[in-house]
Amino acid sequence: MRPPHGLRHHRSIMSDTSFEHLSPEQFRAAGYALIDWLVDYRARVAELPVKSPLAPGDVRAQLPPAAPEQGTDFKAILEDVERIIVPGLMHWQSPNFFGYFPANASPPSILGDLLSSGLGVQGMLWLTSPACTELESHVLDWLVDALGLPQRFKTTTAGGGVIQDSASSATLCALLAARERIADYTVRQQGVPPGLVAYCSEETHSSLDKAVSIAGIGRAQLRKIATDERLAMRVDALAAAIAADRAAGLTPFFVCATIGTTSSLAIDPVREIAALCQAEGLWLHVDGAMAGSATLCPEYRHLNDGMEGVDSYCFNPHKWLLTNFDCDCFFVADREPLIRALTVLPEYLRNDATAGGEAIDYRDWQIPLGRRFRALKLWFVLRSYGLEALRSFIRQHLALAEEFAQWVTEDSRFELVAPRSLNLICFRLKGSDQENQRLLKRLNDSGRLFMSHTVIGGRYALRFCIGQTYTTREHVVEAWRLITAL
Amino acid sequence: MRPPHGLRHHRSIMSDTSFEHLSPEQFRAAGYALIDWLVDYRARVAELPVKSPLAPGDVRAQLPPAAPEQGTDFKAILEDVERIIVPGLMHWQSPNFFGYFPANASPPSILGDLLSSGLGVQGMLWLTSPACTELESHVLDWLVDALGLPQRFKTTTAGGGVIQDSASSATLCALLAARERIADYTVRQQGVPPGLVAYCSEETHSSLDKAVSIAGIGRAQLRKIATDERLAMRVDALAAAIAADRAAGLTPFFVCATIGTTSSLAIDPVREIAALCQAEGLWLHVDGAMAGSATLCPEYRHLNDGMEGVDSYCFNPHKWLLTNFDCDCFFVADREPLIRALTVLPEYLRNDATAGGEAIDYRDWQIPLGRRFRALKLWFVLRSYGLEALRSFIRQHLALAEEFAQWVTEDSRFELVAPRSLNLICFRLKGSDQENQRLLKRLNDSGRLFMSHTVIGGRYALRFCIGQTYTTREHVVEAWRLITAL
Numbered sequence: 001m002r003p004p005h006g007l008r009h010h011r012s013i014m015s016d017t018s019f020e021h022l023s024p025e026q027f028r029a030a031g032y033a034l035i036d037w038l039v040d041y042r043a044r045v046a047e048l049p050v051k052s053p054l055a056p057g058d059v060r061a062q063l064p065p066a067a068p069e070q071g072t073d074f075k076a077i078l079e080d081v082e083r084i085i086v087p088g089l090m091h092w093q094s095p096n097f098f099g100y101f102p103a104n105a106s107p108p109s110i111l112g113d114l115l116s117s118g119l120g121v122q123g124m125l126w127l128t129s130p131a132c133t134e135l136e137s138h139v140l141d142w143l144v145d146a147l148g149l150p151q152r153f154k155t156t157t158a159g160g161g162v163i164q165d166s167a168s169s170a171t172l173c174a175l176l177a178a179r180e181r182i183a184d185y186t187v188r189q190q191g192v193p194p195g196l197v198a199y200c201s202e203e204t205h206s207s208l209d210k211a212v213s214i215a216g217i218g219r220a221q222l223r224k225i226a227t228d229e230r231l232a233m234r235v236d237a238l239a240a241a242i243a244a245d246r247a248a249g250l251t252p253f254f255v256c257a258t259i260g261t262t263s264s265l266a267i268d269p270v271r272e273i274a275a276l277c278q279a280e281g282l283w284l285h286v287d288g289a290m291a292g293s294a295t296l297c298p299e300y301r302h303l304n305d306g307m308e309g310v311d312s313y314c315f316n317p318h319k320w321l322l323t324n325f326d327c328d329c330f331f332v333a334d335r336e337p338l339i340r341a342l343t344v345l346p347e348y349l350r351n352d353a354t355a356g357g358e359a360i361d362y363r364d365w366q367i368p369l370g371r372r373f374r375a376l377k378l379w380f381v382l383r384s385y386g387l388e389a390l391r392s393f394i395r396q397h398l399a400l401a402e403e404f405a406q407w408v409t410e411d412s413r414f415e416l417v418a419p420r421s422l423n424l425i426c427f428r429l430k431g432s433d434q435e436n437q438r439l440l441k442r443l444n445d446s447g448r449l450f451m452s453h454t455v456i457g458g459r460y461a462l463r464f465c466i467g468q469t470y471t472t473r474e475h476v477v478e479a480w481r482l483i484t485a486l
Numbered sequence: 487m488r489p490p491h492g493l494r495h496h497r498s499i500m501s502d503t504s505f506e507h508l509s510p511e512q513f514r515a516a517g518y519a520l521i522d523w524l525v526d527y528r529a530r531v532a533e534l535p536v537k538s539p540l541a542p543g544d545v546r547a548q549l550p551p552a553a554p555e556q557g558t559d560f561k562a563i564l565e566d567v568e569r570i571i572v573p574g575l576m577h578w579q580s581p582n583f584f585g586y587f588p589a590n591a592s593p594p595s596i597l598g599d600l601l602s603s604g605l606g607v608q609g610m611l612w613l614t615s616p617a618c619t620e621l622e623s624h625v626l627d628w629l630v631d632a633l634g635l636p637q638r639f640k641t642t643t644a645g646g647g648v649i650q651d652s653a654s655s656a657t658l659c660a661l662l663a664a665r666e667r668i669a670d671y672t673v674r675q676q677g678v679p680p681g682l683v684a685y686c687s688e689e690t691h692s693s694l695d696k697a698v699s700i701a702g703i704g705r706a707q708l709r710k711i712a713t714d715e716r717l718a719m720r721v722d723a724l725a726a727a728i729a730a731d732r733a734a735g736l737t738p739f740f741v742c743a744t745i746g747t748t749s750s751l752a753i754d755p756v757r758e759i760a761a762l763c764q765a766e767g768l769w770l771h772v773d774g775a776m777a778g779s780a781t782l783c784p785e786y787r788h789l790n791d792g793m794e795g796v797d798s799y800c801f802n803p804h805k806w807l808l809t810n811f812d813c814d815c816f817f818v819a820d821r822e823p824l825i826r827a828l829t830v831l832p833e834y835l836r837n838d839a840t841a842g843g844e845a846i847d848y849r850d851w852q853i854p855l856g857r858r859f860r861a862l863k864l865w866f867v868l869r870s871y872g873l874e875a876l877r878s879f880i881r882q883h884l885a886l887a888e889e890f891a892q893w894v895t896e897d898s899r900f901e902l903v904a905p906r907s908l909n910l911i912c913f914r915l916k917g918s919d920q921e922n923q924r925l926l927k928r929l930n931d932s933g934r935l936f937m938s939h940t941v942i943g944g945r946y947a948l949r950f951c952i953g954q955t956y957t958t959r960e961h962v963v964e965a966w967r968l969i970t971a972l
Contacts, residue, residue, distance in 0.1 A: 017882035019875035021955070024525045027593040031521030034597050038604040039514045052616050056844040059620035067628035071872035074594070080869075081601065085862075088617025093606045100614075105606030107513040108560070111520050115567065117599040118524040120579045120591030120810050128586075130538050131574025134545035142553035165651065166854035176700060191704030192678055206830040207855055213827070214662060214853065216702015218677030263833070318856075324606050325858055341699070344692040347749070347941045358542040367700065367853060368652035369693055370804075372811055376571075383566075386557035389505035396503035455833045469507070 022074075030074035037078060038110070042093065042470070049447025050094045052087060059088040090450065095471040098479060099452040101262070101290045102467030104317075105324035108384035112377030113324060123371045126359030127351045133360055136163055136375035139382065140329055146387055147295045147315075150308040153331035155360065161331045162365040163374045167289040168207035169367055170314035170330035173338060175211045175254055177312070178283030180341035182253035192216045197245045198254040199223045201233035201268060203261040205287060221250075231266035231418060231456070233257060239276055254283045259303050260291025263454040263463075265421035267291070271306025278309055288315040289328075290467070294398070294422055296321070297391045312338075320423070320467045322393065323381045327374055330365075339364045397423045397466045400476045404464065407480050417461035426454065426461040433460035442486050449479045508560075516560035523564060524596070528579065528956070535933025536580045538573060545574040576936065581957040584965060585938040587748070587776045588953030590803075591810035594870035598863030599810060609857045612845030613837045619846055622649055622861035625868065626815055632873055633781045633801075636794040639817035641846065647817045648851040649860045653775040654693035655853055656800035656816035659824060661697045661740055663798070664769030666827035668739035678702045683731045684740040685709045687719035687754060689747040691773060707736075717752035717904060717942070719743060725762055740769045745789050746777025749940040749949075751907035753777070757792025764795055774801040775814075776953070780884070780908055782807070783877045798824075806909070806953045808879065809867045813860055816851075825850045883909045883952045886962045890950060893966050903947035912940065912947040919946035928972050935965045 022030065062084045092103045123132030140161030141154045152159045164170040175198065183193055196217050200208050202224045212222045223245070226237045242252045255277050257268040270286055277284040286307065292315025294300040307313060314330040317323035332338050343364040345354070353359040363369050385393070405420035408427045417426045428436050437453075440462055444450055452463050466476060508516065548570045578589045609618030626647030627640045638645045650656040661684065669679055682703050686694050688710045698708045709731070712723045728738045741763050743754040756772055763770040772793065778801025780786040793799060800816040803809035818824050829850040831840070839845040849855050871879070891906035894913045903912045914922050923939075926948055930936055938949050952962060 017878050017885055019878035022593040028525045032518055034600055035517030039510045054616050059617045060624050063624045067632050067868045068872045069874050071875055072869045077869050085617045089607055090615045092608055103606055103608050107508040110603045113603040114520055114600045117596045117810050120589055121575055122578055122589050129576045130540050131545045131571045138546050138549045146553050166856045168854040189704055189706045192702035209830045216678035218675055220675045324603050325856055344695045346692040368654040370652045382553045383558045383563050386554045388555050389557055392503050392505035399503055
């Protein structure tokens with residue numbers, strides 16, 4: 001029993017400052033053990049059920065009710081990872097994962113992230129780790145060239161790139177910069193003026209609904225423009241909506257177009273939308289979250305058509321470019337409205353480099369203040385693979401997707417619900433939605449693969465997205481065998 | 487030279503899908519090499535100049551102008567880390583780092599983060615990795631008990647905890663939940679109603695200025711309440727400001743109080759502020775970013791006084807609890823307004839667990855959609871050290887800070903600018919602000935320590951914050967010797 005709380009006790013506690021960190025040799029041994037564990041995990045992950053069979057509460061039921069008073073050795077912790085955590089995972093790194101979008105986590109990327117964790121630097125200001133800022137600027141400039149993006153997205157111009165945690169955050173930042181620009185930089189002080197209107201398509205990612213809500217604009221001021229038969233935004237409908245809002249005395253200010261929608265990888269006509277936005281003075285943000293990686297290949301560079309008229313763009317190497325989460329690359333053609341929207345400069349962050357304007361302070365390009373050294377993992381990936389291998393990685397999945405779509409077309413029991421776009425196939429059993437739901441449930445409950453679903457044109461569709469780090473032809477063949485057998 | 491682009495060429499590119507990942511043995515060898523490098527880095531980091539001597543552009547000048555076409559072996563990459571990156575770092579993990587706030591990165595935490603990177607799961611929904619959600623809920627519930635926080639912050643109640651990337655994001659989420667609550671849940675649809683007013687003190691972190699700007703409320707609607715001689719918010723001034731705003735027809739809705747301000751670690755009177763907020767129907771958020779870790783020790787539990795009347799609270803284990811960035815623990819007493827403010831549910835994320843309401847989907851508790859498995863590093867820290875050692879870790883720094891403050895007081899050349907609060911000492915040379923600025927510049931340029939500054943009561947002050955992972959008495963003694971010598 002503890003003695004009652006009091007000054008004497010207080011003093012004796014205060015003097016209790018003895019404890020031990022892991023020694024260098026313990027750290028090394030634990031690090032080796034975890035690396036071994038991860039190598040082993042990758043070797044066996046294809047055999048694990050992709051979707052966890054556990055029910056809500058099953059993981060918590062195995063954890064003790066209170067945090068331990070005494071420390072535990074690393075071996076015991078790793079045993080608990082195996083026993084408690086692994087059965088409760090969806091194995092996104094399984095080559096049999098075909099759900100949502102992929103979440104690539106390659107060895108060089110994992111190690112780049114480990115270095116970031118180990119260095120433990122804060123990159124909020126240039127001053128607080130120059131290399132953290134400059135490597136980020138530099139690698140994002142590399143990508144501008146590697147993806148054939150406009151030069152004005154480079155940090156060496158009035159624009160520039162920054163790593164965000166996600167496309168959701170990038171979209172929010174774009175919206176805030178646009179809000180700032182339209183209101184002559186008074187929004188920060190006075191709040192959102194009434195009547196601002198934003199536009200996207202019916203197929204745009206839900207993060208835009210969230211962003212207009214967060215930014216205080218309101219979802220009622222987000223117009224969802226109709227799409228054509230390819231599920232791409234109709235530019236005539238967009239023009240009509242803008243005209244109608246202007247006639248109603250409202251202020252159109254922002255459009256979000258998508259290169260590869262989440263539901264079906266539909267491609268909005270960026271060139272035409274950009275021309276309209278420039279004529280109307282609207283900010284155009286383009287979300288290329290997954291599909292953007294394909295533009296590394298010259299034969300898919302056409303996806304970037306019209307990008308020179310765009311105000312901001314993002315894509316996620318953490319989806320399909322072998323770089324693990326979180327790594328969204330966000331580019332702006334003009335950094336000024338972004339920085340104006342997000343800057344604050346309290347006394348304790350003032351410094352000569354910032355005052356001199358010679359350096360980028362990335363805290364002014366994002367929502368949070370603090371930031372990890374995320375450029376390391378992207379740099380490690382680009383260095384370790386090189387662009388040629390990365391292109392081959394993308395092409396491998398595109399070739400497999402073409403083949404898979406062919407199988408679907410040739411099997412009379414199935415039909416494509418939308419044309420194959422890049423590495424995504426949306427298809428269904430010719431039958432009721434319920435039959436398709438049942439098929440998906442049986443497939444996912446088997447643990448042998450994971451797929452997700454969507455609704456296109458009012459019809460339930462199975463989404464099969466090929467993009468995981470270790471997915472090869474044999475996994476796709478086996479998946480199709482399973483789909484047709486069930 | 488490449489042949490001109492054309493269909494033939496196109497086809498030959500398309501068939502080029504050969505490339506290689508690191509083999510398991512290459513991954514293992516590279517992982518071991520990086521673990522060795524990190525162990526070595528920790529052993530020598532005290533000898534490296536804490537602040538990088540490089541000028542803007544120096545890092546970029548050493549990087550090639552384009553991303554490599556061919557891959558490189560890991561050894562070469564690690565050599566470039568040593569040659570290009572290390573000289574461009576501020577060494578936040580140096581035991582001689584006394585600037586800003588600490589950014590603890592302990593071995594168990596680094597390894598927990600490595601496991602998160604290696605598993606590469608997305609925790610946006612319970613379904614997309616049950617263990618990712620449940621371990622997070624569970625470990626945050628552990629902390630409620632370990633820190634003596636109110637039970638209503640537990641996920642087993644109507645409230646609950648979630649890991650955010652930073653206190654900035656936590657504060658923004660609190661503000662959005664408050665905005666939603668005051669407007670009867672219509673803000674998401676209609677945008678921010680006019681007249682909302684938020685309150686903080688003159689010493690509150692700048693992230694609140696940023697948050698009111700992002701949320702569309704506007705900085706002109708953020709009242710900065712005067713502080714008393716201890717730099718704590720004056721409750722009478724807060725009450726007067728609320729009354730004045732009500733009299734002007736405005737709608738007070740949100741107060742941010744701080745337990746340990748960034749500038750001087752001042753403690754706002756939470757109990758009195760909470761009573762006022764409850765009487766007035768205002769949301770009270772409390773930011774305990776660094777100081778919150780001290781409440782792990784019973785003798786500092788009094789810092790949480792009044793917390794049972796608070797709507798939301800956050801503190802950062804990534805500052806002073808041996809868990810590396812990003813790890814902010816954010817607690818709410820009622821999760822409903824938070825979720826209502828941030829939820830969106832497109833078809834492709836619908837699933838039975840979410841529909842049944844049995845599971846937490848943390849995407850609805852944060853700005854982004856995607857999320858890492860951040861609970862692992864916090865779990866590893868709590869398991870590896872145990873609460874007793876963590877308390878000793880905190881007490882060690884508090885005892886050193888008490889000693890350091892004593893040295894300042896006893897040296898006639900120096901004076902404290904504010905009373906020592908916890909592990910932060912704000913002091914100055916008795917002399918002009920310019921003399922103090924020169925002293926700080928000489929200290930930081932020496933590379934032998936890093937401190938930052940602030941302005942308190944109009945006077946320039948040096949901030950000495952003791953909290954790094956490996957800082958011990960010898961480093962503090964040596965720092966004082968250097969300060970007094972220069």
